[in-house]
Amino acid sequence: MLTIGLTHYLVLSAIVFTIGLYGALSKRNAVVILMSIELMFNAVNIAFVAVSRFLPPTAGSPPINLSGQVFALFVITVAAAEASVALAIILAIYRARKTVSIDDLNLMKW
Amino acid sequence: MLWLVPALPLLAFVLITAFLRRPQMLAAYVSILAIAISFVISLATLFRGMSAPAGWRVESIVPFFTIGPMRVELSTFVDGLGAVMLVVVTLVSMLVQIYSTGYMVEHGEMDPGFSRFFSYLSLFTCSMLLLVLANNFFQLFVGWELVGLCSYLLVGFWYFKPEAADAAKKAFITTRFGDLGFLIGILFVFAFTQSFSFADVTEAVKSNAIPPTWLTVTMVLLFCGAIGKSAQFPLHVWLPDAMEGPTPVSALIHAATMVAAGVYMVARLFELFESAPTAAAVVAWIGGITAIFAATHGLVMRDIKRVLAYSTVSQLGYMMMALGVGGLAAGTFHLTTHAFFKALLFLGSGSVIHGSGVQDMFFLGGLGRRMPITKWTFLVGSLALAGVFPFAGFWSKDDILSSAFNSGNYALGVIGIVTAFMTAFYIFRAYFLTFSGEPRPDWVDPDVFHGADAPKPMIDVAHADPVAAVAYEPNAYYAATHGPAGDPHAAHAELAHAEAASAHQGAGTEASSAAEHGAAHGGHGHLARGAHLAHESGPAMTLPLVVLAIFATFVGFVGAPQAGNPFGRFVTGETAAEGMNYALAGGTLILALIAIFWAWSWYGRGAFVREPLTALGPVYVMVARRYYLDDLYNWMIGVFILGFSQVLAWFDKNVVDGVVNLVGWITRVIGDAISRTETGREPNYALAVFGGIAVIVFVLLNYAVVR
Numbered sequence: 001m002l003t004i005g006l007t008h009y010l011v012l013s014a015i016v017f018t019i020g021l022y023g024a025l026s027k028r029n030a031v032v033i034l035m036s037i038e039l040m041f042n043a044v045n046i047a048f049v050a051v052s053r054f055l056p057p058t059a060g061s062p063p064i065n066l067s068g069q070v071f072a073l074f075v076i077t078v079a080a081a082e083a084s085v086a087l088a089i090i091l092a093i094y095r096a097r098k099t100v101s102i103d104d105l106n107l108m109k110w
Numbered sequence: 111m112l113w114l115v116p117a118l119p120l121l122a123f124v125l126i127t128a129f130l131r132r133p134q135m136l137a138a139y140v141s142i143l144a145i146a147i148s149f150v151i152s153l154a155t156l157f158r159g160m161s162a163p164a165g166w167r168v169e170s171i172v173p174f175f176t177i178g179p180m181r182v183e184l185s186t187f188v189d190g191l192g193a194v195m196l197v198v199v200t201l202v203s204m205l206v207q208i209y210s211t212g213y214m215v216e217h218g219e220m221d222p223g224f225s226r227f228f229s230y231l232s233l234f235t236c237s238m239l240l241l242v243l244a245n246n247f248f249q250l251f252v253g254w255e256l257v258g259l260c261s262y263l264l265v266g267f268w269y270f271k272p273e274a275a276d277a278a279k280k281a282f283i284t285t286r287f288g289d290l291g292f293l294i295g296i297l298f299v300f301a302f303t304q305s306f307s308f309a310d311v312t313e314a315v316k317s318n319a320i321p322p323t324w325l326t327v328t329m330v331l332l333f334c335g336a337i338g339k340s341a342q343f344p345l346h347v348w349l350p351d352a353m354e355g356p357t358p359v360s361a362l363i364h365a366a367t368m369v370a371a372g373v374y375m376v377a378r379l380f381e382l383f384e385s386a387p388t389a390a391a392v393v394a395w396i397g398g399i400t401a402i403f404a405a406t407h408g409l410v411m412r413d414i415k416r417v418l419a420y421s422t423v424s425q426l427g428y429m430m431m432a433l434g435v436g437g438l439a440a441g442t443f444h445l446t447t448h449a450f451f452k453a454l455l456f457l458g459s460g461s462v463i464h465g466s467g468v469q470d471m472f473f474l475g476g477l478g479r480r481m482p483i484t485k486w487t488f489l490v491g492s493l494a495l496a497g498v499f500p501f502a503g504f505w506s507k508d509d510i511l512s513s514a515f516n517s518g519n520y521a522l523g524v525i526g527i528v529t530a531f532m533t534a535f536y537i538f539r540a541y542f543l544t545f546s547g548e549p550r551p552d553w554v555d556p557d558v559f560h561g562a563d564a565p566k567p568m569i570d571v572a573h574a575d576p577v578a579a580v581a582y583e584p585n586a587y588y589a590a591t592h593g594p595a596g597d598p599h600a601a602h603a604e605l606a607h608a609e610a611a612s613a614h615q616g617a618g619t620e621a622s623s624a625a626e627h628g629a630a631h632g633g634h635g636h637l638a639r640g641a642h643l644a645h646e647s648g649p650a651m652t653l654p655l656v657v658l659a660i661f662a663t664f665v666g667f668v669g670a671p672q673a674g675n676p677f678g679r680f681v682t683g684e685t686a687a688e689g690m691n692y693a694l695a696g697g698t699l700i701l702a703l704i705a706i707f708w709a710w711s712w713y714g715r716g717a718f719v720r721e722p723l724t725a726l727g728p729v730y731v732m733v734a735r736r737y738y739l740d741d742l743y744n745w746m747i748g749v750f751i752l753g754f755s756q757v758l759a760w761f762d763k764n765v766v767d768g769v770v771n772l773v774g775w776i777t778r779v780i781g782d783a784i785s786r787t788e789t790g791r792e793p794n795y796a797l798a799v800f801g802g803i804a805v806i807v808f809v810l811l812n813y814a815v816v817r
Contacts, residue, residue, distance in 0.1 A: 021800065024793075024796060025793050025796055025797055025800070026793065033792075102791065102792050102793070103791070105790075105792075106789065106790030106791055107790060
């Protein structure tokens with residue numbers, strides 16, 4: 001019988017992260033890039049929670065090591081904030097330039 | 111107590127500079143009071159030293175600073191030599207300051223820089239005392255540079271006069287050439303002995319810590335300082351120009367401070383020079399050459415102060431010669447006596463200038479009746495300088511000549527005798543031209559021909575020397591530039607002077623004589639005067655003259671061989687005294703009297719019409735142009751310094767700037783290349799960030815230390 005262990009979670013996390021990375025690096029639409037970044041966040045969250053569940057508690061700590069889960073909560077919070085700021089920026093850019101394609105947003109070069 | 115000696119003048123300087131710009135007379139009193147107390151302390155020290163056994167010395171030290179192994183101390187160090195110098199410096203300085211309260215007041219109007227003048231005088235004295243009290247090279251050098259600074263300030267005291275400003279710069283820069291050698295010498299001494307203290311260095315030299323060759327080099331370098339400071343050949347050129355300063359300053363520089371510093375330094379380091387015979391020979395020969403060389407200048411100068419200036423150069427050469435041949439007592443004795451009679455002569459000439467407003471002796475004359483005190487005291491000074499028995503110069507000059515002959519340096523001895531002859535001649539030329547006969551305010555040079563077809567006289571070149579040719583009056587100039595407005599006479603006199611100066615430089619024959627006439631007449635203005643209007647100076651000026659005259663008469667006896675030369679024993683600490691060489695003394699005395707008679711027959715007997723020395727023709731011109739040394743220096747500066755500067759300028763423009771530009775160019779090119787990576791596309795940046803993280807993770811996983 002297949003037991004779902006830490007390895008499975010970590011492999012899942014890696015796959016999701018890689019998909020997110022690929023999306024963030026290759027897509028042109030700013031909104032899609034934002035979504036890809038969200039994927040990466042969630043991949044990390046999976047890894048945090050899994051590791052938190054499977055690692056043995058250290059001496060003097062509670063029976064279950066909670067710091068990974070707490071971290072995941074923080075990441076969700078920060079991701080929410082990040083998403084709102086990023087969407088606001090994208091909206092502002094769209095209003096100014098009538099596009100959200102990052103190929104047209106190359107003002108930051110030399 | 112001894113530290114008060116330099117501290118009081120310093121205090122006076124600070125007080126005057128900070129608080130006493132007005133009232134001006136108070137500044138003078140503060141300054142004189144400070145120096146008077148210093149003088150009393152010095153005198154007490156001298157008497158204490160004289161009653162003490164031989165080898166007496168007083169030394170106290172305050173640590174100044176420490177850098178690594180180098181400990182620098184401030185000292186008050188006095189032995190026989192130092193005590194004598196202290197008294198000479200403070201006494202002459204005090205008399206000069208008293209004199210200045212008269213000299214710096216023209217027709218009841220004080221010089222606007224009156225209190226500034228006294229603050230400088232105080233600083234000058236303080237610097238010299240600091241130098242005299244040094245027991246180490248460091249303090250010596252500090253005092254050394256300070257007197258240089260003060261001479262700059264005082265020579266350029268009338269800084270609005272271009273000549274004075276130039277002379278000040280010349281004095282400062284010329285002595286700086288010597289100071290460079292002096293500084294290198296001091297650093298050599300420290301490199302070899304790890305100490306600045308005279309005692310340590312002498313000890314080290316006696317135990318042969320310095321290789322003889324290097325010792326010679328070091329001593330010659332140290333002597334370079336004295337060449338500059340004491341105006342020895344070939345760096346003597348600044349001293350005659352330093353006459354642009356007020357006359358009391360000249361007296362101070364020439365008698366007690368500035369130029370005495372070089373001689374004092376050589377005397378102080380006498381044992382070191384003795385250990386390096388080659389260096390001592392250099393000292394002796396430079397001294398001898400300077401003595402006779404400068405004396406020839408004295409023969410032809412027309413400006414009374416310049417005669418005295420070259421006389422000082424010559425006498426300093428005498429002292430150096432004495433020290434070089436091993437006559438420590440003789441050299442310092444002459445330094446002492448010379449301080450008195452040269453100060454006397456300078457203050458006397460100052461009195462003449464103050465009373466008549468004329469410096470060119472050819473326009474003077476007949477002042478003896480109008481300025482009796484000045485005349486008699488000047489006569490005393492002249493006799494002392496000429497070396498006539500029993501005046502001071504006789505004893506010290508004889509001491510020097512006999513030490514030259516006793517040491518076997520016959521050539522130097524003969525040079526000394528010839529110099530003594532010339533000295534007697536030129537000082538009495540000056541005396542007779544100034545004080546005997548009738549005033550010559552309208553004197554016209556008979557050698558300047560009139561008419562266009564007149565042969566171009568050689569003499570004109572000599573007279574083209576604007577300094578010698580123009581009867582220059584600092585006080586008149588001063589009044590003209592700074593006097594109350596609406597004083598047309600003074601302004602007119604000044605104008606005539608300016609014309610005379612420019613015409614002379616042009617060396618035109620007719621214009622020259624006409625302008626010269628104008629210059630003489632210019633002296634008839636309201637403030638500017640002529641010899642026929644001269645008056646005796648006030649008591650503030652005549653009192654120092656009389657005091658100095660007394661010293662110039664009697665101070666020589668303290669070094670009389672018949673009395674066992676108490677001066678020499680006190681200064682050198684040696685007990686053996688040499689007897690007098692009566693043949694030598696008598697011979698030089700007779701020579702001096704012949705020279706005086708000669709001077710009288712040319713300049714004192716009849717009315718002065720023309721300079722008999724012009725019969726020498728080209729020789730006269732050459733000497734009057736100061737052997738073209740100034741021209742040579744100008745030429746050398748033009749060719750070498752400016753040429754070298756141009757090479758350096760090229761190097762700076764092309765090589766130094768080139769390197770800088772190259773660096774800028776490289777930076778720009780690299781920046782251009784790197785900026786191409788900035789595409790402005792976010793995915794590229796993100797990829798770079800991710801790539802970077804990947805590398806870091808890879809490295810950490812493979813190489814991080816696992817605990």
